[in-house]
Amino acid sequence: MAVEKVQQLLTDNIDLWTGSIEQKSSAGRGSSRKQKLHGIKKLRELILELAVRGKLVPQNANDEPAAALLERIAAVRDRLVKEKKIKKPKRLPVITDEEKPFELPDGWGWCRLGDISSYGQTDKAEAADVSADTWVLELEDVEKITSKLILKVRYKDRNFKSSKNRFDAGDVIYGKLRPYLDKVLVADESGVCTTEMIPIRPYGSVEPRFMRLMLKSPFFIMYANNSTHGMNLPRLGTDKARLAVLPLVPENEQRRIVAKVDELMTLCDQLEQQTEQQLDAHQQLVDTLLGTLTQSQNANELSDNWARLNQHFDTLFTTVASIDQLKQTVLQLAVMGKLVPQNPNDEPASALLERIAVEKAQLIKEKKIKKQKLLPPISDEEKPFELPEGWEWCRFAEYTVEIATGPFGSMINKREYITDGIPLVNPSHMIDGRIVEDEQITVTKNKADELTSYIINKGDVVMARRGEMGRCAIVTNRENGWLCGTGSFALKFTAEVDRDFVFTMFSANSTRRYLGGESVGATMTNLNHGILNKMPLMIPPVKEQHRIVTKVNELFTLCDQLKERLRQNQRTQLLLTDTLVQEALSP
Numbered sequence: 001m002a003v004e005k006v007q008q009l010l011t012d013n014i015d016l017w018t019g020s021i022e023q024k025s026s027a028g029r030g031s032s033r034k035q036k037l038h039g040i041k042k043l044r045e046l047i048l049e050l051a052v053r054g055k056l057v058p059q060n061a062n063d064e065p066a067a068a069l070l071e072r073i074a075a076v077r078d079r080l081v082k083e084k085k086i087k088k089p090k091r092l093p094v095i096t097d098e099e100k101p102f103e104l105p106d107g108w109g110w111c112r113l114g115d116i117s118s119y120g121q122t123d124k125a126e127a128a129d130v131s132a133d134t135w136v137l138e139l140e141d142v143e144k145i146t147s148k149l150i151l152k153v154r155y156k157d158r159n160f161k162s163s164k165n166r167f168d169a170g171d172v173i174y175g176k177l178r179p180y181l182d183k184v185l186v187a188d189e190s191g192v193c194t195t196e197m198i199p200i201r202p203y204g205s206v207e208p209r210f211m212r213l214m215l216k217s218p219f220f221i222m223y224a225n226n227s228t229h230g231m232n233l234p235r236l237g238t239d240k241a242r243l244a245v246l247p248l249v250p251e252n253e254q255r256r257i258v259a260k261v262d263e264l265m266t267l268c269d270q271l272e273q274q275t276e277q278q279l280d281a282h283q284q285l286v287d288t289l290l291g292t293l294t295q296s297q298n299a300n301e302l303s304d305n306w307a308r309l310n311q312h313f314d315t316l317f318t319t320v321a322s323i324d325q326l327k328q329t330v331l332q333l334a335v336m337g338k339l340v341p342q343n344p345n346d347e348p349a350s351a352l353l354e355r356i357a358v359e360k361a362q363l364i365k366e367k368k369i370k371k372q373k374l375l376p377p378i379s380d381e382e383k384p385f386e387l388p389e390g391w392e393w394c395r396f397a398e399y400t401v402e403i404a405t406g407p408f409g410s411m412i413n414k415r416e417y418i419t420d421g422i423p424l425v426n427p428s429h430m431i432d433g434r435i436v437e438d439e440q441i442t443v444t445k446n447k448a449d450e451l452t453s454y455i456i457n458k459g460d461v462v463m464a465r466r467g468e469m470g471r472c473a474i475v476t477n478r479e480n481g482w483l484c485g486t487g488s489f490a491l492k493f494t495a496e497v498d499r500d501f502v503f504t505m506f507s508a509n510s511t512r513r514y515l516g517g518e519s520v521g522a523t524m525t526n527l528n529h530g531i532l533n534k535m536p537l538m539i540p541p542v543k544e545q546h547r548i549v550t551k552v553n554e555l556f557t558l559c560d561q562l563k564e565r566l567r568q569n570q571r572t573q574l575l576l577t578d579t580l581v582q583e584a585l586s587p
Contacts, residue, residue: 010043010046010047010264010584013580014271016039016573016576016577016580017039017040017042017043017271017577018037018039018040018271018274018275019039019573020037020038020039020042020570020573020574020576020577021035021036021037021038021039021319021570021573022035022036022038022570022574035279035319035320035321037272037275037276038574038577039573039577040268040271040272040275041145042577042578042581043268043271044145044146044265044268045218045581046581046584046585047261047264047265047268048213048216048217048218048261049217049218049219049585050584050585051213051217051257051260051261052213052214052217052219052220052246052247053102053104053247053585054104054105054108054247054249054253055584055585056257056260056261056264057253057256057257057260059105059106059107059250059253060250060252060253061106061107063107063250063251063252063253064250064251064252065107065109065250066107066108066109066111066248066249066250067109069204069205069248069250069251070109070111070115070116070248072204072205073115073116073203073204073205073206074115075204076203076204077089077115077203077204080203086118086121087121089114089121089242090114090242092112092114092115092242092243093243095110095111095112095245099245100245101219101245102219104247107250107253108247108248108249108250109247109248110245110246110247110248111245111246111247111248112242112243112244112245112246113200113241113242113243113244113246114241114242114243114244116202116203116204116206116211116246116248117172117200117201117202117203117206117211118200118201118203119198119200119238119241119242120198120238120241120242122165122166122198122199123165123166124163124164124165124166125163125164125165125166125192126163126164127155127159127160127161129166130155130192131155132154132155132156133154133155133156134154134155134191134192135152135153135154135189135190135191135192136153136154136155136158136160136164136191136192136193137152137153137167137173137191137192137193137194137197138153138158138193138194139175139177139180139183139194139196139197141153142175142180142183142185143183144180144182144183145182146265146269147182147183147184147185147212147216148185149185162195163195164192164193164194164195165192165193165194165195165197165198165199166190166191166192166199167187167190167191167192167193167199168187168190168199168201169187169188169189169190170186170187170201170208171186171187171199171200171201171208172184172185172186172187172199172200172201172202172208172211172212172215173185173186173187173193173197173198173199173200174197174198174199174200174215175196175197176196176197176198176224176235176236176241177196177233177234177235178224178225178228178233178234178235178236180196181221181224181225181228181236182216182221183197184212184215184216185212186208186209186212187199196235198241200215205251206248206254207251207254207255207258209258210249210254210255210257210258213257213258213261214246214247220244220246223244223245224236224241224244227240227241227244279319282316282318282319282322283319283321283322285316286316286317286322286325286326287325289305289308289309289312289316290309290325290326290329292305292308292309293305293306293309293329293333293338294329294332294333294336294338296338299338299341302338317562318566319566320563320566320567323559323562323563323566326559327555327556327559328508328509330552330555330556330559331504331507331508331509331552332508332509332510334504334508334548334551334552335504335505335508335510335511335538336385336388336538337385337387337388337391337538337540337544338388339548339551339552340544340547340548340551342388342389342390342391342544343390343541343543343544344389344390346390346541346542346543346544347541347542347543348390348391348392348541349390349391349392349539349540349541349542350392352496352497352539352541352542353392353394353398353399353539355494355496356398356399356401356494356497357398359401359494360372360401363401363402369401369402372397372533373533375395375397375398375533375534378393378394378395378536382536383536384510385538387538388538388540390540390541390544391538391539391540391541392538392539393536393537393538393539394536394537394539395533395534395535395536395537396532396533396534396535396536396537397533397534399493399497399537399539400491400492400493401492401493401494402491402492403489403490403491403492403529403532403533404453404454404484404489404490404491404492405465405484405489405490405529406424406454406465406483406484406485406486406487406488406489406490407451407454407483407484407486408486409486411450411451411486412424412443412447412451412486416443416444416447417440417441417442417443418442418443418444419439419440419442420439420442421442421443421444421445421447421448422442422443422444422445422447422448422481422482422483423437423438423439423441423442423479423482423483424441424442424443424482424483424484424485424486425456425462425473425479425482425483425484425485425488426438426441426485426486426487426488427464427465427466427467427468427471427485427487427488429441429473429485430462430463430464430471430472430473430488431473433472433473433474433500433503434473434474435462435473435475435476435478435479435482441485443483448483451483454483454484454490455481455482455483455484456475456479456480456481456482456483456484456490457475457480457481457492458475458476458477458479458480459474459475459492459493459495459499460474460475460490460491460492461473461474461475461490461491461493461499461502461503461506462475462484462488462489462490462491463488463489463490463491463506464487464488464489464527465487465488465489465526465527465528466487466525466526466527467487467525469512469515469516469525469527470506470507470511470512470515470516471506472491472502472503472506473503474499474500474502474503475490489527489532496542497542497545498542498545498546498549500549500553501540501545501546501548501549504548504549504552505537511535514535514536515527515531515532515535518531518535
């Protein structure tokens, strides 16, 4: 493809580059998802690939050809050997046709990295060899993808004991450790760096900034990734690096390419900043408008706020994060009594709580459950919302019949796990309100008989007591008779309580904030009985619980449909972006 057409392809598709956004996966109902600017990332990669293929700027027939440049480079290398400034490098094999990854323009040629640079020949520096103002460079100082220097640290602020690699101004410094193979910069002053970075000194008329572009190009990164060795910290070895095949470009064209890449990368920076600002502004608008719903003081105000939001629905909910936030708002409205209207004919929640109290008293009398400690009344400070008609405030202990804890860790050893035995339910098995079996986390029938007090039954709600607070799942017929795991609670309710409403309640942010803020533990957050028992709840009438669950399911279905359409559109955008890249690189 001609250079002019390539440049037009880059600049005429700005909307596609900025609109191609990929979602980073994350689990959990209502959780937000960060976005990756896939299009701009691919644009950066494409610019570098076009640069090293000779498709970014036009060639000039008057430029000295690469063959002559290679001869001059060899002469410089031989002189440095003769002057004992470098060691005589090993002769490298002739480049075969199979090693050439693409066609080169007229005047260009192929070379090996070891033929045009000092790769592998490093000077070591110890702490005693440097001054307080010596620049000490580490991998984390260089930004991935862009290779921008994030910070410059001096020896007085970063002492070191192990040996470092010494570099001079103008050296190309390359991160040889995977996954940092795209961290490459040109030093603007001398200093020392970690031995996981290699200072490279180009010979003769190889522009350091152009060498940096070659080492950051997708085709070289692919070579480096395929050539790394080592299990824990894979790195590019010296011999493999010296054998790397690179395009050798006329000296004047190197400078033209560097200038054009700098210009286009600045454009990428601007596009990235503008896109991120637009995404941030969009998220703030979503936050504000959804916030008006939960902050509505009465039904009329809620109706007005919803009408205002509904006018801009198509422009507001255009990201997975915004749709997930809408779902979380639905949950919050549900537990605040603002999602469905109250019916004055419903039996009030106080009657349900009275029946729960009677049932618990009978179970205590029959010694089936233990008598619970008396909890203090709910204070005004614990009531964040106004109580709807027919609803009632209570402690969680007043709403549940029993909170059963899984066995102590010492009661089950991992060596006792078998395959296809009686399953245990741990927090990791609770996915979107369902229990997902792990056939490897099961025990024998004999072991299960020792743990009969930890059996879960249909209608129980298993809940995580460590990690993600509020994570729970409803026990169905399939899991009846399984065992509560060591990191879980088994919550038991009277038959009247709608288990789906319990799940809705635990999925709401207000509940999760309470559980997360009140949980204990330094290395691993744990939730104990006392904290859960005293959690304040707003309980709706039984019939309203059913209406709330129906409405939540209805709105969540709409949200999921909206999210699926969005994913399809994003997949199309990603496919178009990748197709555009292939078109630009085609002959």
